[in-house]
Amino acid sequence: MIPELGHFALAMALAFCAAQMVLPMLGASTRDARMMAAGQPLANAAMLSVLVAFICLATSYAVNDTSVANVVQNSHSDKPMIYKITGTWGNHEGSMVLWVLVLTLCGAAVAAFGRELPSVLQARVLGVLGAIATGFLLFILFTSNPFDRMWPPAPDGQGLNPLLQDFGLAVHPPLLYLGYVGTAVTFAFAVAALIEGRVDAAWGAWVRPWALASWAFLTCGIALGSWWAYYELGWGGYWFWDPVENSSLLPWLASTALLHSAIVVEKRGALKIWTVLLALLAFALSMLGTFLVRSGVLNSVHTFAADPARGVFILAMLGFYIGGAFALFAWRAPAMVPQGVFAPISREGALVLNNLLLCCIAAVVLVGTLYPLFLDLVAGRMISVGPPFFNLATLPLALPLIAAMALGPLLPWKRAALWPVIQRLWWAALIALGGFGVALALTGAKFWPALGFGLGLWLIAGAATDIVDRIGLFRQGARIALARAKNLPRSAWGAAIAHAGMGVTALGIAGMGLATETLVALNPGQSARFAGYEWRFDGVRDAPGPNFTARRADVSVLIEGQVAFVMTPARRTFPVGRMTTTEAAIRTNLMRDLYLVLGEERDGGAVLRIHHNPLAPWIWLGAYIMALGAGVSLSDRRVRVAAPNRRSAAAAA
Amino acid sequence: MRRLVFAALLAPGLALAAFLPSDRLADPAAEERAQSIGREVRCMVCQGQSIEDSDADLARDLRRIIRERLQAGDDDGSIRGYLQNRYGDFILLRPPFSLATGLLWSTPLLALLFGLFLIRRRRAVVVPAAPLTPEERARLDQLSG
Amino acid sequence: MSDLAPRPRRRLLLAAPLGVAALGGLGFWYMLSGLQNGSFNPRGVPSALLGRTPPDFALPPVEGMSHPGLSSADLRGLARPVLVNFWASWCVPCIIEHPQLMALQAEGVPIFGVSYKDRAEDARQFLSRRGDPFTRLGADPPGRVAIDWGVYGVPETYLLDRQGIIRWRYAGPVTAEIMNEDIKPLLRRHA
Numbered sequence: 001m002i003p004e005l006g007h008f009a010l011a012m013a014l015a016f017c018a019a020q021m022v023l024p025m026l027g028a029s030t031r032d033a034r035m036m037a038a039g040q041p042l043a044n045a046a047m048l049s050v051l052v053a054f055i056c057l058a059t060s061y062a063v064n065d066t067s068v069a070n071v072v073q074n075s076h077s078d079k080p081m082i083y084k085i086t087g088t089w090g091n092h093e094g095s096m097v098l099w100v101l102v103l104t105l106c107g108a109a110v111a112a113f114g115r116e117l118p119s120v121l122q123a124r125v126l127g128v129l130g131a132i133a134t135g136f137l138l139f140i141l142f143t144s145n146p147f148d149r150m151w152p153p154a155p156d157g158q159g160l161n162p163l164l165q166d167f168g169l170a171v172h173p174p175l176l177y178l179g180y181v182g183t184a185v186t187f188a189f190a191v192a193a194l195i196e197g198r199v200d201a202a203w204g205a206w207v208r209p210w211a212l213a214s215w216a217f218l219t220c221g222i223a224l225g226s227w228w229a230y231y232e233l234g235w236g237g238y239w240f241w242d243p244v245e246n247s248s249l250l251p252w253l254a255s256t257a258l259l260h261s262a263i264v265v266e267k268r269g270a271l272k273i274w275t276v277l278l279a280l281l282a283f284a285l286s287m288l289g290t291f292l293v294r295s296g297v298l299n300s301v302h303t304f305a306a307d308p309a310r311g312v313f314i315l316a317m318l319g320f321y322i323g324g325a326f327a328l329f330a331w332r333a334p335a336m337v338p339q340g341v342f343a344p345i346s347r348e349g350a351l352v353l354n355n356l357l358l359c360c361i362a363a364v365v366l367v368g369t370l371y372p373l374f375l376d377l378v379a380g381r382m383i384s385v386g387p388p389f390f391n392l393a394t395l396p397l398a399l400p401l402i403a404a405m406a407l408g409p410l411l412p413w414k415r416a417a418l419w420p421v422i423q424r425l426w427w428a429a430l431i432a433l434g435g436f437g438v439a440l441a442l443t444g445a446k447f448w449p450a451l452g453f454g455l456g457l458w459l460i461a462g463a464a465t466d467i468v469d470r471i472g473l474f475r476q477g478a479r480i481a482l483a484r485a486k487n488l489p490r491s492a493w494g495a496a497i498a499h500a501g502m503g504v505t506a507l508g509i510a511g512m513g514l515a516t517e518t519l520v521a522l523n524p525g526q527s528a529r530f531a532g533y534e535w536r537f538d539g540v541r542d543a544p545g546p547n548f549t550a551r552r553a554d555v556s557v558l559i560e561g562q563v564a565f566v567m568t569p570a571r572r573t574f575p576v577g578r579m580t581t582t583e584a585a586i587r588t589n590l591m592r593d594l595y596l597v598l599g600e601e602r603d604g605g606a607v608l609r610i611h612h613n614p615l616a617p618w619i620w621l622g623a624y625i626m627a628l629g630a631g632v633s634l635s636d637r638r639v640r641v642a643a644p645n646r647r648s649a650a651a652a653a
Numbered sequence: 654m655r656r657l658v659f660a661a662l663l664a665p666g667l668a669l670a671a672f673l674p675s676d677r678l679a680d681p682a683a684e685e686r687a688q689s690i691g692r693e694v695r696c697m698v699c700q701g702q703s704i705e706d707s708d709a710d711l712a713r714d715l716r717r718i719i720r721e722r723l724q725a726g727d728d729d730g731s732i733r734g735y736l737q738n739r740y741g742d743f744i745l746l747r748p749p750f751s752l753a754t755g756l757l758w759s760t761p762l763l764a765l766l767f768g769l770f771l772i773r774r775r776r777a778v779v780v781p782a783a784p785l786t787p788e789e790r791a792r793l794d795q796l797s798g
Numbered sequence: 799m800s801d802l803a804p805r806p807r808r809r810l811l812l813a814a815p816l817g818v819a820a821l822g823g824l825g826f827w828y829m830l831s832g833l834q835n836g837s838f839n840p841r842g843v844p845s846a847l848l849g850r851t852p853p854d855f856a857l858p859p860v861e862g863m864s865h866p867g868l869s870s871a872d873l874r875g876l877a878r879p880v881l882v883n884f885w886a887s888w889c890v891p892c893i894i895e896h897p898q899l900m901a902l903q904a905e906g907v908p909i910f911g912v913s914y915k916d917r918a919e920d921a922r923q924f925l926s927r928r929g930d931p932f933t934r935l936g937a938d939p940p941g942r943v944a945i946d947w948g949v950y951g952v953p954e955t956y957l958l959d960r961q962g963i964i965r966w967r968y969a970g971p972v973t974a975e976i977m978n979e980d981i982k983p984l985l986r987r988h989a
Contacts, residue, residue, distance in 0.1 A: 235706040242701055277815065284819070297829045297840055308833040315826050322819055330813035334805070338775055356768040363764040370822075371748075371757045373840065377829055381753055382843050384695050386703070386746025393761050519674045599672055607673060697843070697950035710915070711950055714941055739948040741846035771811070 003068050006056025007147040010097075013049035013104065014137040016042050020107070020130030024123035028195075036119050039126035043107035046133060050104045054097050057146050058088045067153035070094060070146045076157040078547035079165065086170030092294060092310075093146035095173060099290075100136050102174075102181040103129065110185060110210075116641045117206055124192035125185070132184055135317045143310050162548065162574040162581050168228035176221030176248060180286040182214020183251050186258060187283030190276045191325055194332045199272040204265030207279065209640050211259040214282075216630035218252045223623030234582035236515065236595050236611045238619060241390040243298050246369045247289030253362040254282035257355045264351050268413060270340025271348070273333050274355060280329060284322040285362075291318055297373055343415040350408035357401040364393045402455045402506065405499055406462025410469060424469060428461030443514055452510025459503030463496040490636035498629025505622030511592075511615025523605035527558075531594065531612035534558040538566075540598070540606055548572045553598045553606055555585070569598040569608075590617050676713065678720055687720045690729055693746045694719070694736060703746060845956070845967035846948050852882075852956075852964060853946045857936025861918035863925075868910050868936030874962040879988040880908045881981070882956040883932075884944055886916045887924035889952045895971035896928050902977065903931035907985060910934040914952050915941045957981065959988040 020042040027035025060068045061084045064077045074091040075084055089098040107129040114122045140146070164170070189207045193199045225248065230238040239245065258278040264271040292298045295311025342348040368385045375381050406428060410421045422429075436454030443449060468474065470492060471484040520528040522537035529535070536556045543552035552570040556563045567585035574581070587594040593616040599607030633639050678684040688705055694715060696707040704712040704719075715736065722732045736744050748754045785793065832838025856869035866872075873880070883899060885892040903909055911932035913921045918937065925932075938944055947956070950969070957966040966984055968976060 233706075235702075237706060240701065273812070280815070291826070295826075295830060296833055297826065297838075308830050311826075311830045311833070315823065315830060318826075319823055323816065323823065326816035326819050330809070330816045333812045334809050352772060356765070356772065360761060360764040360768060364760050367757060367760045371754075373829060374825055375753060376840065377825060377832065377838060379753060380844070382741065382743045383748045383754065384701075384743050384746050385748050385757065386693075386695065386701065388693050388747035389757070392747070393758070397761060397765070519672055519677060521674050609672060710941075714945060718945065737846070739846055739946060740950070741844065741948070743843050774808075774811075 002056045002059050003065065003147040003149065006053045006060070007145070009049045009053035009056065010137060010141060010145075010147075013046050013053065013100070014134065014141060016046035016049060017104070017130045017133040017137055020046055021127055021134050022130075023127075024130070025127035028120045028123040028127070031120070033119065036123035039123050039130075040111035042130070043104070043111040043126050046130070047101075047104035047108040050097070050101045054088075054101045057094060057097055058085055060147075061085060061088045061094075064157065065153075066155070066157060067149050067151065068146075069148045069150040072150055072154045072157050074157065074159075076159040076547065079159075080546050082167075083165045083170065087164070089173050090164045090170070092307075093140070093144045095177075096136065096140050096144050097146055098174065099177055099181060100133055100140065102177045103133050103136065103184060106181055106185050107133065110188075113640070114206075118202075120196065121189075121192055121203070121206065124195055125188040128188035128191045129184060132188075132321060135321065139310075139313050139317065143307075143313050159547070159574070162572065162579050165547075166228065166232060168224060168231070172221060172224045172228060175217055175224055179214050179216075179218025179221050179255075180248075180251060180289070182210065182217055183255060183279075183282040183286045185210045185214065186255075186279040187325070190279035191328065193276060194325075194328045197332055197335060199265065199276055199336060201266050201269045204262045204267075204269075204272075204275065207275075208259065208262045208266060209634055211255060211262055211279075212630045212634055212639070215252070215255040215259050216627040216634075218248070218255060219623050219627045219630070222248050222252060223620045223627075226623075227620045230616070231584055231586055232581070234584050234597050236512075236517070236584075236613055236616075238512070238616075241365075241368070241387045243369045244289070244293055246365050247285075247292055250285040250362055250365055250369075251282050251289065253358050253365070254278055254285055257358040257362075258282055260351050260354050264340075264348050268340040268342065268348060270338065270342065271352070271355070273336055273338065276333070276336075277329065278355070278359075280322075280325050281362075284318075284325070285366075287314075287318055287322060291315060292369075342413070345411070345418050346416045347408065347411045347413045350404060350411050353404055354401065354408065357397050357404075361394050361397045361401075364397070365390065368393065399455070402459060402502075405502065406458055406465070409462075409466045409495060409499070425462060425465055428458060428465050431461045432458035439510075446514065449510045449513035452506055452513060456503045456505075456507035456510060459506060460500045463500035463503065466499075467493070467496050489638065491633045491639050494629045494631070494633030494636070496629070497632055498626045501622045501625030501627075501629055503622070504618050504625055505620075508615045508618030508620075508622055511618065512613055515611060515613045515616075517609060517611040519599075519607065519609050521602075521605055521607045523603075526605075528608075528610070530610050532559075533564070533594075534561075535596075535608070535610060537606060537608065540601055543570060545572065548574045550583075551598070551601065553608070555596060555608065557587075557594070567594070567596045569596045571598055588617055590621075591615065593617060672708070672713075676716060676720075678724070683720075683723060686729070687716070687723050690719055690723075690732055691716055693733070695744050695746050697740065697744060842969065843950070845964065847956075847964045848967065850964060851962045852958075855943045855946060857912065857938055857943055860913050860921050860935050860937045862922055863918075863935060865911075865932055865935040868912060868934045870962075872910070872934060873958055876908075876958075876960045876962065878908065879957060879959050879965075879985050880910055882910045882912065882958060884912045884914050884947070884949050884952050884954045886914045886952050887920040888916070891971035892924075892953045893928070895953055895955075895973070896931075898972045898974060898977050899931040900929045902981070908933050911936070912944065913937050913939075914944050914949070915939060955981075957984050957988075 020039060023035045023042065024039035026032070027038065060071050061075055062081065064071065064075060064084065066072050070091065070093050074094070075087050079087065089095045107126060110122065110125055110129065114125070117125070186207055189203070189210065193203050225245070226238045229240070230236065258275065261271050261275040261278055265275045291311065291314045294307070295314060296308050297311065340348070368390055371385055372383055375383060406425060407421055410424060432454045435457040436450050439450035439453040440447070467488070470488055471481040473481040516531065518528070518530050522528060524537060524539040527534050527536040534557070536558060538554040538556055540551050540553045543550045550570045550572040552568050555567045555569070557565050557567060565587060567587055569585040570583040572581050572583060573579070582597055585596040591614070593613040595611035595613055597609040599609055678687060691705040692703045694704045696702050696704045696709055696712040698709050698711050699707045704715045719732055722735060727735070733745060737749070742749055748757060750758060829838050852870060852873065854870045857867050859865055859867040873882070881902065899909055909931045911934070913935060916939065936943070953971055954967065954969045955972055956964050959965050965988060966980065968980065972981070
């Protein structure tokens with residue numbers, strides 16, 4: 001009954017989305033207010049229908065309804081309830097329903113929060129979102145129906161990949177999808193502007209909050225995925241330049257460029273074509289990621305079960321949406337005349353540099369990811385493009401970007417002199433150089449981590465300089481500065497916080513560059529010394545879980561002879577999937593992680609791998625600070641409703 | 654079915670092999686060198702990890718081979734070449750420079766040059782504000798006294 | 799309004815995203831159709847030894863079996879093309895492909911085996927239970943010779959022509975399809 005309801009809800013959603021695609025667009029072209037207004041209720045109805053479908057699917061998982069083929073393939077009665085529910089989106093079909101749910105939620109959000117948008121723009125945006133949702137719903141209903149039944153019902157499910165039976169990985173897709181799908185909203189704005197044939201400053205203001213929101217979610221989703229890899233895969237690595245990781249990084253890079261570029265459109269009416277293109281690109285890259293992960297052309301740990309037939313459908317959607325958008329761009333963009341003169345050294349100039357470097361990095365990551373595929377296709381040769389390439393190729397682009405990140409916010413618009421700005425940053429430069437020097441000295445001349453420290457400090461100090469400068473802390477005394485700080489627009493705080501967050505991440509990465517590890521074989525009672533602690537191996541015992549067996553080691557960590565804490569790394573074996581996972585024991589004090597892995601057991605003793613990871617938590621902490629910065633900016637009403645531009649927007653409508 | 658087969662290929666490897674302290678070289682500098690070479694060698698039966706980050710049997714064998722050859726006096730390039738001879742370019746995580754990979758390695762530079770080219774074109778294309786009409790000029794003179 | 803830059807070039811540049819996307823889409827289309835007909839295999843790594851002779855090696859016979867061992871000398875100057883099969887008793891896909899090997903042997907195809915990382919006793923048991931298709935069987939318990947061949951998992955099957963040059967390598971279990979569509983035609987071609 002419930003699966004039928006869910007299936008029906010999906011079909012209803014398709015109907016609503018199809019109407020949402022057609023009516024508002026027609027209304028916008030004919031300037032018919034009633035048809036345009038139809039977009040909002042349709043978007044809400046679509047969202048509710050998909051929500052019903054999603055709840056039905058989750059319920060089927062929760063009760064382990066083995067007459068639903070999807071549940072049988074991906075779940076098992078022994079799974080803990082929370083993982084039964086999160087397993088809803090741990091497979092291809094369920095994750096597509098989640099995708100469409102987030103998309104319709106975005107549509108409802110545009111309907112609800114976009115009331116200040118000119119009705120033509122809002123109608124077109126909803127229309128495009130409806131079109132995208134229609135495509136995905138067709139895809140689900142025709143090739144990936146999660147509600148397909150199985151008769152007679154199977155006795156039990158086939159279980160879930162144990163790697164997915166984990167909190168971090170369970171929560172990572174929804175966050176990531178909020179980011180991925182969020183790029184559809186800015187895409188819709190861009191397409192709407194292209195259809196209208198006009199991009200103006202008001203458009204830049206309307207787009208910005210949506211760009212910020214989707215960027216913030218993407219940042220969190222990527223950070224969560226990286227953190228998961230760190231604690232689950234057992235080697236202390238946090239970024240592997242894996243093709244699927246790259247698929248999430250590419251829209252992030254485009255979104256970062258977009259949200260900076262939109263500022264220029266809003267404030268100066270310049271970079272319109274660039275910004276529209278970036279909005280199209282962010283979604284294009286997001287959909288490219290969807291294609292790569294689900295079509296089978298990629299060979300990666302993240303890919304869902306490959307099905308070339310589905311790949312064809314997704315490719316067709318890519319062709320329609322992205323091809324269509326780029327064709328629209330090729331047709332309409334030539335009529336858009338670049339405006340807004342500015343000198344090369346200026347805030348706009350810095351933002352152009354920012355755009356350039358981010359896009360170059362994106363190009364490198366894109367080419368690196370796709371090259372092996374295309375080389376295999378064209379020449380039949382198999383090569384690997386791995387971390388050594390990506391690190392080498394992106395570093396020369398990332399370094400100037402980081403250096404400029406501190407300078408940019410301090411530059412005035414239109415025309416600026418560089419030297420005074422550099423002078424204002426003198427103490428930031430001093431801190432950075434000092435940090436670099438100290439790091440070099442303390443770590444025994446390891447150049448790259450020291451450089452990372454310097455750059456991280458540069459970013460944080462630069463962000464602080466920005467705020468200090470705006471409130472005139474050293475020019476006008478504390479009381480006036482405090483008053484100005486209270487009145488400082490939140491978007492200024494948000495930008496400073498986000499840039500500082502990037503600095504924190506840079507420091508974390510630099511710290512990890514100094515990570516050390518050791519491998520010891522110990523018998524029960526024996527100890528090893530490492531990282532200033534004594535590690536005493538107390539033994540291994542069986543530790544069964546709900547659907548796995550495990551061997552868990554007890555390792556006491558002593559400081560000066562006293563037991564400070566006990567760490568319990570384990571190895572789990574899942575009978576249903578016949579897989580083993582390592583559960584590293586991690587102990588953090590936010591300044592460093594102690595990371596302990598249980599290796600092979602032999603003759604009563606065990607092999608232990610111990611890592612000391614300085615500043616590791618800062619990698620993800622920095623990412624969350626960046627998202628916090630975006631949140632702070634979004635809390636600024638002026639960013640959300642583009643208040644300064646309401647007059648010009650009303651004129652444009 | 655294919656996935657089952659693949660898992661079966663991996664499973665014994667995951668169960669049997671391990672990192673042992675005896676696998677590592679006694680000399681820390683040599684071990685460091687072996688690890689940095691190993692980080693660029695792909696574990697052929699894993700999902701893109703290097704052999705330094707893998708428990709697989711094959712990864713362990715390859716780590717051993719690298720350390721043996723290192724102690725025999727081979728330089729980094731020869732060791733990589735040894736593996737490349739047997740497994741092809743695929744085993745190297747850093748793609749070797751060749752005609753086939755020329756486009757790949759020149760991407761950063763090409764992208765940068767293309768971007769700069771677009772920026773310069775934009776500066777040439779930008780429409781400056783329309784010049785003042787005589788009436789506007791007169792009014793401006795009037796206002797500025 | 800002052801003159802814009804040459805319009806055709808500008809239009810061309812603005813159409814570039816479409817062009818790049820179209821090329822990419824075409825490539826992906828070919829990949830997808832290649833996936834379906836088997837010509838594109840992102841998981842298959844071509845052997846580095848194709849077109850070359852295998853490196854010098856000499857493997858002793860498996861203890862307790864009557865087969866002679868296998869060495870590189872045995873792979874030169876052959877009367878007909880041969881298959882070299884790397885296998886192990888603990889390898890599940892090897893069980894799946896075994897009937898195909900037996901069928902090939904029944905047709906008179908010489909199959910040389912390499913016992914990879916296996917105990918002699920386990921190898922013997924496997925063959926006595928499922929049949930023995932091998933004319934020669936070398937023992938490679940440490941797996942080093944396999945690495946010299948570029949083997950990265952078992953089972954792997956190599957086809958060598960009469961001069962001993964490796965002409966084909968398949969990583970995975972030999973299915974009936976592969977036997978009929980790849981092995982037999984190749985055996986005929988290099989006969």
